[in-house]
Amino acid sequence: KNEVEQSPQNLTAQEGEFITINCSYSVGISALHWLQQHPGGGIVSLFMLSSGKKKHGRLIATINIQEKHSSLHITASHPRDSAVYICAVLPGGSEKLVFGKGTKLTVNP
Amino acid sequence: EAGVVQSPRYKIIEKKQPVAFWCNPISGHNTLYWYRQNLGQGPELLIRYENEEAVDDSQLPKDRFSAERLKGVDSTLKIQPAELGDSAVYLCASRLGGKYNEQFFGPGTRLTVL
Numbered sequence: 001k002n003e004v005e006q007s008p009q010n011l012t013a014q015e016g017e018f019i020t021i022n023c024s025y026s027v028g029i030s031a032l033h034w035l036q037q038h039p040g041g042g043i044v045s046l047f048m049l050s051s052g053k054k055k056h057g058r059l060i061a062t063i064n065i066q067e068k069h070s071s072l073h074i075t076a077s078h079p080r081d082s083a084v085y086i087c088a089v090l091p092g093g094s095e096k097l098v099f100g101k102g103t104k105l106t107v108n109p
Numbered sequence: 110e111a112g113v114v115q116s117p118r119y120k121i122i123e124k125k126q127p128v129a130f131w132c133n134p135i136s137g138h139n140t141l142y143w144y145r146q147n148l149g150q151g152p153e154l155l156i157r158y159e160n161e162e163a164v165d166d167s168q169l170p171k172d173r174f175s176a177e178r179l180k181g182v183d184s185t186l187k188i189q190p191a192e193l194g195d196s197a198v199y200l201c202a203s204r205l206g207g208k209y210n211e212q213f214f215g216p217g218t219r220l221t222v223l
Binding site for chain 1: 112113149150151152153154157164165200202208209211212213214215216217
């Protein structure tokens with residue numbers, strides 16, 4: 001079993017829909033990252049969280065440390081949001097990020 | 110400011126051939142990572158450098174993979190000889206300061222071994 005599980009694996013939405021991507025992890029962590037990867041491109045960091053909630057534009061990330069769960073929300077989704085969204089955790093006492101497999105999001109016009 | 114630069118972006122080779130990837134991190138970033146990302150998977154760490162020192166190479170297949178970061182700036186990752194299973198995207202990332210700081214990723218090198 002992977003230490004980091006994301007759901008769903010694939011998600012297709014219509015433009016304007018509210019999107020939620022989930023991340024569950026099994027180890028104690030000191031931080032959690034949400035990353036975005038476009039086809040053929042590198043990876044961009046969206047958020048780093050250790051507690052609570054962060055918002056940037058139409059993106060919102062939340063984390064519940066007790067439940068070992070984080071969600072990434074996209075409001076008013078747009079085709080340019082189409083990408084793979086990756087959750088990565090930094091286990092406590094470690095320098096090494098552990099990555100989920102990613103959620104492939106497709107937003108249709 | 111330039112981001113992390115990697116070259117080549119794409120490489121196709123036949124099995125048993127050698128291949129090398131180059132990474133130029135963001136200026137001043139002391140930490141450099143090499144990751145391998147297989148299709149449909151998240152990145153997996155191969156090696157982490159703090160300046161010129163390899164501080165975590167536990168997941169680097171040392172029989173065929175080697176890396177160096179001379180002078181603590183640019184880095185090269187080499188595979189010799191390449192195997193079919195080495196086909197993947199090789200990502201370089203760099204970071205300034207402590208482990209809670211953001212990692213900046215390069216565009217990756219997509220390797221296809223035939």
